[in-house]
Amino acid sequence: MTELGAHAASVNVELFNATQQQQVIDTILYVQNVEFKVGLSLEDQPDLLDIETHYVATGGQFWVALAQDGRVVGTIGLQAKPNGIGILKKLFVLADYRGKQTQCAAKLFNAVIEFARSSGIVSIVLDTPSIATRSHAFYKANGFREIPQTEVPVKYDYVDRNSLFFRLDLI
Incomplete structure (x- = not known):
């Protein structure tokens, strides 16, 4: 198996648990600010301080991707909103x-x-910084279409970094 193949085989996706909270925060802040220079602080993202309340308690969920050694190497969350709408949040993967x-x-x-x-x-909607072109390509390749902010079917909090909005209909 190649080195890359070993990485692929070792990534396991699991539901978040509270013991991983600091690793989740560190991973997300590193990708946002060191790799992509978006300039977001933990204070800008209070959901990271209480994932249970912001995701799970309202009917959504939060997942982590773990390397073979148990390190958090990726994250993703889904917030459940009324009328069958989900908000995709915090899709981050280390380089x-x-x-x-x-x-x-x-x-x-x-x-x-x-x-x-x-x-x-x-339906799942999301916001992403306009500079995150690799993310845009990933979302489009997975069936999302870009929509104007006026077509986002639910109000939710997000940190506006010249954001673009995307939507995926599951039915």
Whole structure:
């Protein structure tokens, strides 16, 4: 198995548990601010301080991708909103685990889709910084279409970094 193949085989997606909270925060802040220079603080993202309340308690869920050694190398969350709407949040994967070779983002995304379908969510929307062009390509390749902010079917909090909005209808 190649080194990259070893990464792919070692990534396991699991439901978040509270013991992983600091690793989740560290992973997300690192990708946002060191790799992509978006400039977001933890204070800008209070959901990271209480994932249970912001995701699970309202009918959504949060997942982590773990390397073979148990390190958090990726994250994704889904907030459940009324009328079958889900908000995709916090899809982040460390650079060494990105790309088709590892399938880390795809595994995280598939966990969200499976959960959404089983939970009665019929549309998923998301916001992403306009500079995150690689993310835009990933979302489009997975069936999302870009929509104007005026077509976002639910109000929710997000940190506006010249954001673009995307929607995926599951039915």
